Amino acid sequence: MGLFGFMETKVKARRFSKVFGKEWSIVTNYSAHNSGRIWLTWLPSIFSVSSCKVGVQYIHTLVTHRASMKSFWVTMVYGLNDASEREKLWEQIFDLATSISEPWLIAGDFNNILNLEDKLGSPCTIAEVKKFRTCLRSNDQMDFNTGGMFFTWNNKQEGRDKVCTKIDRVIVYRFWLSIFPHFSAEFLPEGLMDQSPCCMKLDNQIGNVRKPFRFFNMWTEAPDFLEIVKDAWNCSINGTPMFRVKVNSDPTNEDLLKQEYEARAEYAKAHQNQNGEMINAPDKIAETFVSYYQKLLGSDEGEVMDIHTEVIQAGQVLSESQKHAVIRPFTENDVRNAL
Structure with missing residues (x-):
């Protein structure tokens, strides 16, 4: 992995240098928003990044994978909570699309569902998804079929109070799958966070060639094999x-x-x-x-004194016929009568 996008880091600009290592390169949107809501980081040995454009809700860059020399656009998105502000984001995506001819990947937290089934535990309407859908349709963009968790955000509540949504997405545009036919994206379990991180691979087949398992009998001769x-x-x-x-x-x-x-x-x-x-x-x-x-x-009470036989005989005891009845073998009729 050599390229990461971070959302809502809550790191102030003055503390930024204390958080990030020197071996990584980084672009942030501190210049557009004082909270630096979006970070894009990469290893220069694996990727080169140029032509950067920064906004309040996105970072847009041209990325080149050094090993394959394939170039593509990456836009990291973190939509604002206000619906009217997100309309500006849809317009900005439309403007970016007019000047792009290379493969393009848009990913992040859009803070907006795309389909009515993307929300559970809270009502939603067509109005919530209409403008987002129009944005993708107008720009020839496709919601990539991701793996892993379906819902990417939850409010950490239980029962009827629980709300789950799919507001994080991976959007691909024109030529993407023809350039990266084995591209994959998977949303992982959220853990302690309220959102699921997404792991993307440009070529999911690299290093995943299946090999048959072979067991060699000589392994059992190793002194620590069983351990x-x-x-x-x-x-x-x-x-x-x-x-x-x-x-x-x-x-x-x-x-x-x-x-x-x-x-x-x-x-x-x-x-x-x-x-x-x-x-x-x-x-x-x-x-x-x-x-x-x-x-x-309970616990062990230790040694218990024997009860004297005369004490037992003084109480109610079984007769001889009752003793024999208790220990006699049971018959098939006994089982039937018991059932």
């Missing part, structure tokens, strides 16, 4: 609760949303100790489980 295999199998895999229920398969399904909410609640409860504190470390989780069952089942 290495055991460690690999015991390696813990972490993920977000979104993976527990496949809400992505049907994002409008209320039953799946309910299952997701219940799964998150069970996940949180299972990782709490008796004091209600979240436990994430594997060794601490094991201790919490042991402590829970010790409290549930």
Whole structure:
């Protein structure tokens, strides 16, 4: 990876030099907005960037991939919250399109849905999507079919209060897929953020050639073979609760949303100790489980004195016939009568 776009960094211009390393080159829109809402960074050894144009809601640059010498335009977008301000963005995209003949990629947070099904948990209207759709249609632009997460933003609420939207997109324009036929884009789980990052590859086939797995018997002769295999199998895999229920398969399904909410609640409860504190470390989780069952089942009381036979006989005991009835083999009729 050698080219990154960052949105809403919340880094002031005076602190910018303390945040970014010297090996990277960067363009920001501090000149258009005092918060520097958009950053475009790249490794000069992999990409060269020129012909930069900066606005409040976008950074527009011509990028050349040094290894392949292929050039293309990249526009990183971060739309404003106000709908009237976003109309200016649609107009600016239209103006940029009039002077572009090379492949063009537009990506980022448009702060606007494109389709009615792009929002869950809150009503939406045709008016919200109409002007964005018109912008893409008029400029011969296409919403690229991305992989990964369908919804790219959520309000971190649960149940009926949860709102999910697809406001982050990858838009491609004229000749893009003919120049980069194996291009791919995938939205990853949001983690601690409220938005999903997007990972794009110009050529998804590079380094992904499938090779058959071959097992060599001599590996078993290595002194630490079994230990290495055991460690690999015991390696813990972490993920977000979104993976527990496949809400992505049907994002409008209320039953799946309910299952997701219940799964998150069970996940949180299972990782709490008796004091209600979240436990994430594997060794601490094991201790919490042991402590829970010790409290549930009780502890060893040590040596218990034998009960005298005469004490037992003084109470109600089974007769000889009852004793034999308890230990006799059961028959097929006994099973039928019990059912």
